[in-house]
Amino acid sequence: MSDGNPHGTGLTRRQLLHEMGLSSQWRLREQALAGRAGKAALAPPPTAILAVAGDATAAVEVFEVVEAVEAVEVLAPAPVASSAALPAVDREQQIARLDWDGLRHSVAECRACGLCEERRQAVLGVGDRRAEWLFIGEGPGVEEDARGEPFVGPAGQLLDAMLAAIDLQRGENVYIANAVKCRPPGNRTPESAEIATCAPYLRRQIALIQPRLIVLLGRAAANAVLGDSGSLASMRGKTFEYRDADNAETAIPVLVSYHPAYLLRTLQDKAKAWEDLCRARMLMRAATTPASLPA
Helix, strand or coil: CCCCCCCCCCCCHHHHHHHCCCCCCEEEHHHHHHHHCCCCCCCCCCCCCEEECCCCCCCCCCCCCCCCCCCECCCCCCCCCCCCCCCHHHHHHHHCCCCHHHHHHHHHHCCCCHHHHCCCCCCCEEECCCCCEEEEECCCCHHHHHHCCCCCHHHHHHHHHHHHHCCCECCECEEEEECCCCCCHHHCCCCHHHHHHHHHHHHHHHHHHCCCEEEEECHHHHHHHHCCCCCHHHHCCCCEEEEECCEEEEEEEEEEECCHHHHHHCHHHHHHHHHHHHHHHHHHHHHHCCCCCCC
C-alpha cells in the first residue's frame, strides 16, 4: 500500500500521533532509528525514550493496526427493584462472588444510587476479559449511555488513537471500564458518593480481569481506585499499586493520566499524555519480563 500500512487502514503512526496533536513534537527515538535501518518488522524496543522530532529526514516506524471484533457488554435497562437495597456490607460481599454474567446482570439491575434514575442503560465495559491492560475512565456520557459502550464519540476516537500509538487497540489485550456505570446527569463528573457506591463493581472487574497494568484516565478514576491521593497533576509521573483484598500479595502497577475528553479541551497537555503512555509501556514491559534467575 502506498501509505505503508499492509492492513489498509490508511493510518500511519505519524497520522495517529497527529490525531493526538503530537505529530510535530514527540516520537520514540528507537523507532526512528529502526526505521532508518529498515527494521520496521522488529518487536518494540526494550525501552521507550522520548525525543524531540527535529530530523525531518528520519523515517518513522509505522504501527500495524489490526482490525478486531470487540466484545462489547451491552446492558439492558434496569427494572425497578421490588425490594429494599441490601446493606452495604452484604452488597459488597455479594458482588465480590459474581462471575461475568452475574456482574453484567447485577449492574443492569442496580438501583443503589440516584444515577439509575435517568440512565438509558448501564455500561459495564468493553474489551478482552483477560487483558493485560486495563484503562479506567470516569463515567458514561450521553453517547455511551445510548450505545452501552464506554469511550465512544470524539473522546473515544482520541483514546483509540492513543492506544494505536503504543501498538494497542480496544478489544485486543485491552479492557476499558469506568469508575461509575451509569451516566451522571449533564455529563458531570461523578460525585464521591456515587463513585463509592459503584466501587464494588469496579473492584470485581479488576479481580476477574487480573490485569498487569491499570491506567487511570482522569481524577474521578484516580479517586475510585486510589482514593483521595491529591491532584491529578501531583499523581502524574508516579507509580502506584493496587492490591485486591483477597489477593493482597499481588500488586498491580497503576498510572494516572488525563482523560481524553480533557485533552480535547486542553491541547497543550497532549504531549504530557504521550509521556504517560510511553511510561506505561515501559512498566508493562517490566511487568511481563521474567525476573532473572540468581547466579
